[in-house]
Amino acid sequence: MKETILSLCPGPWSDYELIDTGGFEKLERFGNFILSRPEPQAIWDKSLPESEWRKLAHAHFAKEKNNPEKGQWQQIKPMPHxxxxxxxxxxxxxxxxxxxxxxxxxxxxxxxxxxxxxxxxxxxxxxxxxxxxxxxxxxxxxxxxxxxxxxxxxxxxxxxxxxxxxxxxxxxxxxxxxxxxxxxxxxxxxxxxxxxxxxxxxxxxxxxxxxxxxxxxxxxxxxxxxxxxxxxxxxxxxxxxxxxxxxxxxxxxxxxxxxxxxxxxxxxxxxxxxxxxxxxxxxxxxxxxxxxxxxxxx
The missing domain is CATH 3.40.50.150 (Vaccinia Virus protein VP39)
Structure with a gap:
């Protein structure tokens, strides 16, 4: 078996966009709405300032202290569930x-x-x-x-x-x-x-x-x-x-x-x-x- 290692990334997608990552979080746009969520792989610093993340995001997911897999969404701007x-x-x-x-x-x-x-x-x-x-x-x-x-x-x-x-x-x-x-x-x-x-x-x-x-x-x-x-x-x-x-x-x-x-x-x-x-x-x-x-x- 020939072992060629590929790295694959989706092409342009009008309804999705990864805006920024870092600080164990990611900022993404799904359609008209932007979400901030935890991301354990993003161990580097954010490129955009925290104030820009808060300005852009419609909602932010806050983890529970005792269970990092669960938490709740904090609504920053109006958006549907x-x-x-x-x-x-x-x-x-x-x-x-x-x-x-x-x-x-x-x-x-x-x-x-x-x-x-x-x-x-x-x-x-x-x-x-x-x-x-x-x-x-x-x-x-x-x-x-x-x-x-x-x-x-x-x-x-x-x-x-x-x-x-x-x-x-x-x-x-x-x-x-x-x-x-x-x-x-x-x-x-x-x-x-x-x-x-x-x-x-x-x-x-x-x-x-x-x-x-x-x-x-x-x-x-x-x-x-x-x-x-x-x-x-x-x-x-x-x-x-x-x-x-x-x-x-x-x-x-x-x-x-x-x-x-x-x-x-x-x-x-x-x-x-x-x-x-x-x-x-x-x-x-x-x-x-x-x-x-x-x-x-x-």
Missing amino acids: NWSIEYENGDGLKMTLNLAQTSFKHIGLFPEQAVNWDYLFQKIKSFPNQKPKVLNLFAYTGAASVACRAAGAEVTHLDSVKQVVTWSKHNMESSGLEGIRWMVDDAMKFIKREARRGNVYQGIILDPPAYGRGPEGEKWILEEQINEMLKTCAEILDPKNHFLLLNMYSLSFSSLIAANLIRSNFGEVQNPEQGELYLEEKQGKKLPLGIFFRFSSF
């Missing part, structure tokens, strides 16, 4: 994505994933079969699922949280689509059942969290379980016509770890690509936001 933005890549993919302020600082969208939405859309459009079956695990609010469905795939969308599956359905409907299969389940249990049943998918997407819980309290720890999960994915991935996308956000992981995991469980794959995803801000700094490994038989 829920709003939507558009994504269009110039290659035929158009999506309407619904956003909301949540107590975990997230708003239902990871903009750096746009490069993967484009990849999935293009792969499905050029797929040897007319309608590939695609499984999206840890699918969150489903932008990747919507992109795959927009390209014509038969999509199974799985997440352990019922509310985000409902959010995903809203994204599908807002984008003028229908027909995604929704699953609220534990990802590991689901793919092991699929393997026992002999079910096969032509595309698999994995974007696992570092830590998580299934709908019945099943524990997920990335470094302890990702190898077993990929081993099972190898059993249900079509050996002839296929693609797989693995994305991980963990401060301790490099794309070389992802490459080793793929090699161990899939052997020598075709058309491998690996590296990191990042966003480039207006001030010129580049914010790393996860690693990826993807391959396809075509």
